[in-house]
Amino acid sequence: MKVLVTGGAGFIGVSVINHFINDLKYEVLNVDKLTYAGNLLSLESVVQSPRYTFENVDILSDQLGFVLNKFKPDKIMHLAAESHVDRSI
Numbered sequence: 151m152k153v154l155v156t157g158g159a160g161f162i163g164v165s166v167i168n169h170f171i172n173d174l175k176y177e178v179l180n181v182d183k184l185t186y187a188g189n190l191l192s193l194e195s196v197v198q199s200p201r202y203t204f205e206n207v208d209i210l211s212d213q214l215g216f217v218l219n220k221f222k223p224d225k226i227m228h229l230a231a232e233s234h235v236d237r238s239i
Contacts, residue, residue, distance in 0.1 A: 151174070151176045151177070151224050151225065152176070152177045152178075152179070152221065152222065152223045152224045152225075153170055153176050153177070153178050153179070153223055153224065153225045153226070153227060154178075154179045154181060154217075154218070154221060154223035154225070154226045154227070155167055155170075155178060155179070155180050155181065155226075155227045155229060156181050156182070156209050156226070156227070156228045156229055156230035157181075157182055157187075157188075157228070157229035157230030157231060158178070158180030158181065158182050158193075158204075158229065159180065159182040159184060159187075159188030159189055159190050159192070159193065159204075160182070160187045160188055160189075160229060160230070160231075161187070162229050163180070163182070163229045164189070164192040164193055166227060166229065167180055167193060167196060167202070168193070168195060168196060171196040171199050171201055171202055172195070172196065175201070176201065177201045178196075178201060178202050178203070179203045179204075179205060179217070179221045179223065180193070180202070180203065180204045180205070181205050181207050181209060181214070181217060181230075182204070182205075182206065182207075182230070183206070183207065183208045183209070183230070184206055185232070187232075190204070203221075205217050209228075209230050
């Protein structure tokens with residue numbers, strides 16, 4: 151199974167990606183803009199996996215289409231969000 155996860159460097163995304171890679175053996179593409187909420191250090195346990203890829207892409211940009219066409223995911227899990235109150239208003 152190939153899964154694209156948006157916001158994969160965030161709190162919830164890190165847990166989901168770790169589960170997909172370590173427990174379910176999925177191939178995962180992590181698409182994250184890496185704002186204040188993203189932390190790639192939290193993904194150290196999967197970064198060496200051949201089933202893990204990271205793309206520093208804003209999901210609002212045209213780059214997302216290229217990433218989708220290249221990876222061709224079976225599923226997409228959308229976790230990208232601005233959750234800080236000042237940024238979500």
